Amino acid sequence: MKIYFITGSQFLYGEETLKQVEADSIKMVEFINAKISRADVIYKGMVKTESEATKFVKEINYDDDCVGMMVWCHTFSPAKMWINGLKILQKPMLHLHTQFNRELPYDEIDMDFMNLNQSAHGDREFAYVLTRLGVPRVSVAGYYQDEDVISEISAWVDVAIGVDCSKKVKVCRFGDNMREVAVTDGDKVEAQIKLGWQIDYYGIGDIVQEIGKVTDEETDALYNEIVSEYELNTPDVESVKEQVKYEIALKRFLDKNNYTALTTNFQDLHGLKQLFGMSIQRLMAEGYGFGAEGDWKIAALGTAFKKMAEGREGATFFMEDYTYDLVKGKELVLGSHMLEVCPTAASTKPKIEVHPLGIGDREPPARLVFDGIEGEGVAVCLVDMGTHLRLICAEIELVKQPKPMPKLPIARIMWKLKPDFKTGAKAWLQAGGAHHTVVSTALNASDIELYAKLNGLEFVHIK
Numbered sequence: 001m002k003i004y005f006i007t008g009s010q011f012l013y014g015e016e017t018l019k020q021v022e023a024d025s026i027k028m029v030e031f032i033n034a035k036i037s038r039a040d041v042i043y044k045g046m047v048k049t050e051s052e053a054t055k056f057v058k059e060i061n062y063d064d065d066c067v068g069m070m071v072w073c074h075t076f077s078p079a080k081m082w083i084n085g086l087k088i089l090q091k092p093m094l095h096l097h098t099q100f101n102r103e104l105p106y107d108e109i110d111m112d113f114m115n116l117n118q119s120a121h122g123d124r125e126f127a128y129v130l131t132r133l134g135v136p137r138v139s140v141a142g143y144y145q146d147e148d149v150i151s152e153i154s155a156w157v158d159v160a161i162g163v164d165c166s167k168k169v170k171v172c173r174f175g176d177n178m179r180e181v182a183v184t185d186g187d188k189v190e191a192q193i194k195l196g197w198q199i200d201y202y203g204i205g206d207i208v209q210e211i212g213k214v215t216d217e218e219t220d221a222l223y224n225e226i227v228s229e230y231e232l233n234t235p236d237v238e239s240v241k242e243q244v245k246y247e248i249a250l251k252r253f254l255d256k257n258n259y260t261a262l263t264t265n266f267q268d269l270h271g272l273k274q275l276f277g278m279s280i281q282r283l284m285a286e287g288y289g290f291g292a293e294g295d296w297k298i299a300a301l302g303t304a305f306k307k308m309a310e311g312r313e314g315a316t317f318f319m320e321d322y323t324y325d326l327v328k329g330k331e332l333v334l335g336s337h338m339l340e341v342c343p344t345a346a347s348t349k350p351k352i353e354v355h356p357l358g359i360g361d362r363e364p365p366a367r368l369v370f371d372g373i374e375g376e377g378v379a380v381c382l383v384d385m386g387t388h389l390r391l392i393c394a395e396i397e398l399v400k401q402p403k404p405m406p407k408l409p410i411a412r413i414m415w416k417l418k419p420d421f422k423t424g425a426k427a428w429l430q431a432g433g434a435h436h437t438v439v440s441t442a443l444n445a446s447d448i449e450l451y452a453k454l455n456g457l458e459f460v461h462i463k
């Protein structure tokens with residue numbers, strides 16, 4: 001992944017000044033690049049003319065490895081020359097408002113120094129045009145070597161990588177949406193226009209056929225790997241191996257067809273002995289987005305957000321608001337799903353268990369059971385309002401479950417709504433929020449807001 005860095009200047013101050021602008025920019029980019037781990041920050045050049053600005057933006061747009069553009073104006077730089085370029089910019093942008101020098105050289109300062117170091121002046125000119133054109137971007141202000149500045153740049157890089165991943169999401173849907181459910185459905189054409197998501201349907205027979213091709217040797221090999229990773233808490237080895245077969249087949253099918261997300265539907269299980277349980281859980285842990293009951297929106301969002309959060313502390317996973325503890329003043333949400341909870345959300349070593357399941361009318365499926373992680377987080381959903389797509393982000397606090405739940409045969413997470421249960425729940429209901437979410441303790445509301453901005457989505461923030 002690459003980020004291109006461009007410095008704005010102009011010819012007014014002469015060749016010597018331009019040489020200095022270039023030398024300082026290269027040093028600055030070297031420093032920033034050494035601090036940013038997820039992308040190479042590369043100095044692209046100086047913009048002094050309209051044609052340079054347009055040429056750079058075109059090259060950035062067409063470079064598939066480039067996820068974003070950073071701009072800083074060392075000198076004053078007349079910004080009309082940027083208009084044509086910025087109008088066609090298709091990559092996320094960061095405007096770095098900084099200076100090559102930290103301190104003013106009070107004893108030495110003269111007009112040459114003033115003319116060379118005037119981002120206070122030039123960046124305002126540049127930002128005016130950005131705002132006037134409505135270019136979505138992050139503005140970072142401060143000395144470029146400061147930790148807070150580097151961490152703001154780094155957070156933007158994460159979101160830029162997430163946005164790049166999001167544009168390329170391909171969702172594989174086994175079966176359609178659950179019958180009659182409203183919020184999990186939506187306009188797939190609009191999603192592709194707005195977000196770039198390719199959302200394809202397959203009959204369940206396609207995956208049943210793939211499962212049929214998995215050999216016992218392959219199954220045994222992965223089974224041995226899996227039981228060494230978790231605690232095997234069932235004598236029913238055959239049921240666990242059935243689920244292992246599903247995992248091999250699903251992964252093979254997705255990878256063969258370049259899918260990065262998937263959905264299933266328990267109303268469409270022809271030819272399957274079990275519902276997909278542990279198989280889906282383990283795929284989610286590998287980074288595939290998942291949506292139950294055909295929910296392609298949350299599946300695609302899961303892929304993008306997992307990518308965005310890569311390398312950060314915390315976890316990012318598919319969730320469902322299930323039931324409440326409504327003790328006055330201590331209200332908690334118990335989140336889970338009938339099987340599919342991502343093991344990256346585990347605070348305890350997952351146990352492989354096999355239990356009967358009333359839904360779907362199949363043999364008892366194997367699943368991973370665990371308690372959930374704690375920490376500050378966000379719960380995010382995407383809903384189709386008919387006229388537009390709305391991204392809703394609620395700030396939450398994931399907490400330790402107050403008591404063990406020995407009879408609950410599924411993984412579970414618990415959290416508090418913000419600012420309090422009543423306000424948070426009412427706001428979510430009024431916004432038309434879904435029951436499926438992506439919960440993350442690695443991402444925060446500003447990451448999600450920027451993702452919304454860069455994709456032209458309406459953003460609702462509950463905090």
Ligand code: MN
Pocket residue numbers: 292293320337436
């Ligand atoms: Mn569900």
